[in-house]
Amino acid sequence: MISKLREACGFEYTSKLQQIFQDIGFNKILINLCQQYYKNQNLANIVDLSAMVLNSKFSTFSEPANFALPIEFKAAFESYKNFQAKKFKGLKLKLLHELSKAEMQMLYPKQKNILQVSTYQMVILLLFNTLPSWTGKQIQDETKIRPDLLFHILGDLLKSNLIKCSNINNNTFDEDFNESDIKMAYIMQINENFSGENIKKDLILPLKSAEQKTIIDLNQSITIDGRMVIQAEIVRIMKNCKVLEKNLLIQEVIQQLSSRFQPEIPVIEERIRKLIEQEFLRRQLNDNDMLCYLDTNTKPSG
Numbered sequence: 001m002i003s004k005l006r007e008a009c010g011f012e013y014t015s016k017l018q019q020i021f022q023d024i025g026f027n028k029i030l031i032n033l034c035q036q037y038y039k040n041q042n043l044a045n046i047v048d049l050s051a052m053v054l055n056s057k058f059s060t061f062s063e064p065a066n067f068a069l070p071i072e073f074k075a076a077f078e079s080y081k082n083f084q085a086k087k088f089k090g091l092k093l094k095l096l097h098e099l100s101k102a103e104m105q106m107l108y109p110k111q112k113n114i115l116q117v118s119t120y121q122m123v124i125l126l127l128f129n130t131l132p133s134w135t136g137k138q139i140q141d142e143t144k145i146r147p148d149l150l151f152h153i154l155g156d157l158l159k160s161n162l163i164k165c166s167n168i169n170n171n172t173f174d175e176d177f178n179e180s181d182i183k184m185a186y187i188m189q190i191n192e193n194f195s196g197e198n199i200k201k202d203l204i205l206p207l208k209s210a211e212q213k214t215i216i217d218l219n220q221s222i223t224i225d226g227r228m229v230i231q232a233e234i235v236r237i238m239k240n241c242k243v244l245e246k247n248l249l250i251q252e253v254i255q256q257l258s259s260r261f262q263p264e265i266p267v268i269e270e271r272i273r274k275l276i277e278q279e280f281l282r283r284q285l286n287d288n289d290m291l292c293y294l295d296t297n298t299k300p301s302g
Contacts, residue, residue, distance in 0.1 A: 023054045037083045049076040053084075053093070067097050068144040070123045108192055115162075120145055120153050125162070128190045137184040147184075154188065155179040164191045230263050231271045235280060238293035246272065246289050 030053065037043075069077060077095070084091050100119040104126075105112060117125065123143050127134055134142075140150050157163045167186040233253050238244060244252075250268050257263050272291070275281045284290040 020054060024052070027052050033087065034080065034083050037086070038079065041079075043079050049073075049080055051080055066144050066146065067095075067120075068123070068142065069095075070126045072126060073123075106194070108190070113194075118153075120149065121157065124153060124157065125190075128163075133187050133189045135184065136182060136186050136188065139188065140184065151179040151182045154182055158182075158188075161191055161194055163188050165189070226261060226263070227267060227271060229257065229260070230268055231275065233257055234268070234271055234275060235293075238281060238291065241293070243284075243290060243292050246291055249291060 031050065034051075081093060084093060097119045102117050102119060102122040104115045104117060104122060106115060115121075115125070120143075123145075124139055127139060127142060136150065136154065139145075139154070140147060143150070145153070154163070158165060158168065165182070165186050165188050167183070168181060230253060233256055234249065237249060237252050237256070241249075249272070250265055253268050254263055254265075272281065276283065276291075279294055281291050282294055284292060
């Protein structure tokens with residue numbers, strides 16, 4: 001698959017994807033090594049943690065948001081960090097909560113439902129193991145989830161009927177319901193009458209926007225990388241030719257880069273304009289279609 005993508009899109013557009021696939025493949029080995037480490041260390045984890053480790057150099061993810069790990073999860077994560085520290089010196093792990101998922105079993109309804117939840121949903125639901133009711137402010141203080149995201153998650157949990165709030169009429173949970181209707185002082189409780197249609201209930205779908213943002217960020221990163229390659233090729237060609245007609249320059253850039261990816265003419269033209277602004281190139285006074293390379297030693301200052 002990677003080979004076919006490289007043929008169609010070029011090396012620049014597939015190198016990061018190839019590295020991510022290699023990381024995913026290595027994680028299969030890593031899981032086995034981790035399980036053996038737990039066995040040798042006599043570690044019995046209450047939480048079954050499965051981690052996917054990707055190299056931040058090749059994976060375009062936003063910085064993790066501020067978030068307080070639940071007590072039930074801390075021990076498992078610390079054990080995993082210790083395993084990583086012994087295997088890979090100097091490795092620093094960052095948890096991407098918005099992309100993490102969990103399974104939780106509900107013990108109070110007659111039907112033992114298993115919930116497939118996001119990490120944020122998990123930490124909120126775990127709070128109800130300690131107290132039967134929490135205000136929005138108390139939940140925010142405990143979890144450190146930023147308010148706008150917290151209201152979004154609470155809204156989804158209310159709509160799914162997993163939790164209830166006496167301040168909000170359940171009949172209002174339709175298309176007109178707005179997350180801004182939830183206030184910090186409102187009291188949330190587990191809905192003990194909850195009954196899911198399926199034994200496994202997936203609550204993750206409403207939070208897919210985080211994954212979509214990651215895809216957008218990755219596409220933007222690839223686009224920026226492609227532009228930088230085009231710009232570097234323009235400079236290389238003009239440094240050799242000194243003076244060249246714009247259309248010939250565009251043709252030369254396409255020819256030189258076609259083995260790596262297919263550069264688009266509007267992007268090449270945009271990079272030419274950028275280099276003119278940066279005073280690496282200039283137009284001839286008597287012919288705007290002729291471009292001249294400005295040597296860095298003779299380039300105007302300021």
